[in-house]
Amino acid sequence: MEIVRQRIRESIEIKRQLLRDDAISRLVAEAADRMIECYERFNGATYFCGNGGSAADAQHLAAELVGRFVLERPGLAAQALTANTSVLTAIANDYDYDRVLARQVEAFVKPHDVLVGLSTSGNSRNVLAAVAKAKEIGAFTVGFTGGAGGRLKALSDCCICIPSSDTARIQECHILLGHILCEVVEAHMAKCSGPEFR
Numbered sequence: 001m002e003i004v005r006q007r008i009r010e011s012i013e014i015k016r017q018l019l020r021d022d023a024i025s026r027l028v029a030e031a032a033d034r035m036i037e038c039y040e041r042f043n044g045a046t047y048f049c050g051n052g053g054s055a056a057d058a059q060h061l062a063a064e065l066v067g068r069f070v071l072e073r074p075g076l077a078a079q080a081l082t083a084n085t086s087v088l089t090a091i092a093n094d095y096d097y098d099r100v101l102a103r104q105v106e107a108f109v110k111p112h113d114v115l116v117g118l119s120t121s122g123n124s125r126n127v128l129a130a131v132a133k134a135k136e137i138g139a140f141t142v143g144f145t146g147g148a149g150g151r152l153k154a155l156s157d158c159c160i161c162i163p164s165s166d167t168a169r170i171q172e173c174h175i176l177l178g179h180i181l182c183e184v185v186e187a188h189m190a191k192c193s194g195p196e197f198r
Helices: 002-020 022-042 053-066 085-094 102-108 125-137 150-155 167-191
Strands: 046-049 078-080 114-118 140-146 158-162
Touching: 002 167, 022 114, 022 140, 022 158, 022 167, 046 053, 046 102, 046 125, 053 078, 053 114, 053 167, 085 102, 102 125, 114 125, 125 140, 125 150, 140 150, 140 167, 150 158, 158 167
Parallel strands: 046 078, 046 114, 114 140, 140 158
Antiparallel strands: none
């Protein structure tokens, strides 16, 4: 019983730190603004990538945009680069696992699109390669990481670092802030849609 309460307390404390950190709020707002610009001005798309639990979060957040989060509005172009097992295994087999995401970025991502890379350490080589490739193409890159941010912090245009070294707590905060990101984007896009979505 005590371990349950302890983990809940730890999760609450990290979220309190997020609430006190105005920089985190500004970074989430900046990421949302760039996603909105991507959709409105460029008819673009948002791509998500990560490994393990972060891959699951990538798929989760893409689904919130393609489907809906809360409001009725047109579907938004979003894709998790971790979802197609045939593509992942083909690239890993023919090239290298470190290239499984960057190769897809090369194939799909256009200038002014948004790539969101999730890595609790900030040092996942395949995520870093994907972010580097996206920047080369001219996409806007968002990092979701933890601790000091690892290499992802310096590489990303906008990096949201959770103040924790605990993978589980970092991932809990990633999905919280990812949901907020989707909510902000959705609210704007729903407001700008036709009357059937209001």
